[in-house]
Amino acid sequence: MPPGLRLMQKMSSTRTFARIAPHFIPAMDRTVHRLTRGKVLLSAKMLPGVILTVRGAKSGLPRRTPLACMPEPENDSWLLIGSNFGRPGHPTWTTNLLAHPDAEVNWHATNIPVHARLLSGPERTAAWTAALNFWPPYATYQQRVDREIRLFRLTRR
Template sequence: MLRRLARYLGHRTWFARAGRVLVPLDRTVAKLTKGRVVALGLIPTLIITTTGKKSGLPRTQPLAYARDGDHFVVIGSNWGQQSHPAWSANLLANPDAVVTLGGREIPVRGELATGEQRERLLKLLLEVWPAYTTYQQRASNRVIRVFSLIPR
């Protein structure tokens, strides 16, 4: 029931604003629990660690994900903001990353999805979080990036 309510509220502007504020808290809880508790279990969530494009330092971010076989699919929605999230620029600059899921670290390589592959992967993500449709409308000045994270 709580999951269904979150999926309904996810389309609301205030929910996206609250989500942006809660991400640092979610990141801290995920770090303390080694990725075992993320997003209160409302949606499938992983932790991605990328290498900062400018700093070269590790950067972590909780992300909703979908599965595509043994690949993880993530989206740079940035809650529908006008700019791409920093983690997606990091992944474009250095595709090697680490996913933490259920306390396990999995080295991955990120590939930006385009064309038909992007559309297919986007459908998988919309099953997990339908509000991505709303986020795309809000971020109408850009094409939201979709990545396939392939275990190495």
């Protein structure tokens, strides 16, 4: 593992990171993604990422959220982890996906229609194990909260 990635894993497990990152990283990602016309997602330099566009649960308006993801090329799908950086409460985008599972991701500057499915039972357990192998700080996030972190599998429509 490259030293820079190891350092980022350690930093992302801190409470300071959990306080600052939810505000700073998405704003930075949205700005750079817009300025580069969808060609660059800065946080994807650390972890693969998508821009999720889903209708708001209450408003019905499109909501764009940059998210880290775990690509599943063998299934032509993506796993999204609703960790909220280890903060209490589920992230809003997960509520939006529950209300409107048909969404869109921007993956490598291509918009792809997807269908989201909340994982549960053995399927969730297997996906969680894969997510922890992929990005170990998710375990720290789960330890900080009483809720079960939501996992979604997005497949192409």
